[in-house]
Amino acid sequence: MPVTYVVGDVHGALDLLLTTLREAGLIDAGGHWSGARARLWFLGDFFDRGPNGIGTLETVMRLQHEAQAAGGRVAALMGNHEPLILAARRFGNRNLGGGASFLNLWHFNGGHDSDLWALRDEHVRWIENLPALARVGETLLMHADATFYLEYGSSLEAVNAAIGATLQSDDPREWDRLLEAFACRREFWDPVRGKANLQKVLAAYGGSRVVHGHTPVPYLTGRAQPEPLVYQGGRCVNVDGGMAYGGYGWVYRLEEQT
Ligand SMILES: [Mn+2]
Incomplete structure (x- = not known):
């Protein structure tokens, strides 16, 4: 079986990403793929x-x-x-109630105009086709440490289809709903409620553990640490090292559980 690696939130920290991938042997000195048959998520x-x-x-x-x-x-x-910048592109400055526009929201969340100007149709199509959830063996991959995915569907395929449909929608309320939901975090952290949430998510989408990003590890633990955070008795792994916050870039190797 080829080895699978996971990288968390890059947030525009391209130099650190390249260093991180190079140190893991997945790219060469010229920045080209050297991972042979490896899988990288x-x-x-x-x-x-x-x-x-x-x-x-x-x-x-x-x-x-x-x-x-x-x-x-x-x-x-x-x-x-990804939906944040697509919403900024689609709806721009239009005031959609509450005094805020999607462009404002995106800026508020760290959006750089240079990225929006450079965003081409080819990028948009690629983003629109990204799944929200994936499973690799017994590992469920998800961006956010949150349960809102359950509101979009009770199977992995249903969630990916429903969120994909939102990205095709002209209805700003659908986008608003997605962005609000996607802002949730820390929902697997609490020893009791977090564990129950984790079990709900795994029961719906399969797998015996979750690997997620979205919430930099120091936000959970109060301190930086040099490797991904394994919690909930090994059933949850946070691979967001805070790459754009002066944190760590990690390449997390999935050990296949059988
Ligand atoms: Mn995020």
Whole structure:
């Protein structure tokens, strides 16, 4: 079986991403795929906060082609910052009630105008096709440590279809609903309620553990640590090292559980 690796939220920290992938042996000194048949999953949030969202996206798209040619695979989930920038692009400055526009919301969440200007149709189509959830063996991959996915469907396929449909919608309320829901976090953290939430999510979508990003580890624990955070008795792994916040870039190797 090929080895699977997972990278959390890059948030435009392209230089750190390249260093991290190089140290893991997944790209060479020239930045090209050297992972052979390895699988690499990104958990979304390519944009905002850090300086180079489009460069990050284009790097992932390029590595996807290079990996495929080598018999490997690069794949990605959608984070909340992907619909954020698409909403800013689709609705712009239109005031949609409450005095805020999607453009304001995106800026408030760390959006850089340079990314929006550089966002082309090709990028948009790629983002629109990203799944929200994926399963690799017994591991459920999700961007957010949140249960809102259950409001979109009771199977992995249903969630991906419903969130995909939202991204095709012209109804700002649908976008608003998604962005509000996607802002939830820390819902697996509490020893009791978090455990129950985790069980609900795993029961619906399969797998025996969750690997997620979205909430930088120091936000949960109050301190930086040099490797991903394993919690809930090993059934939950947070791979968001806070790459755009002066934190860590991690390549987390999935040990297949049988
Ligand atoms: Mn996020």
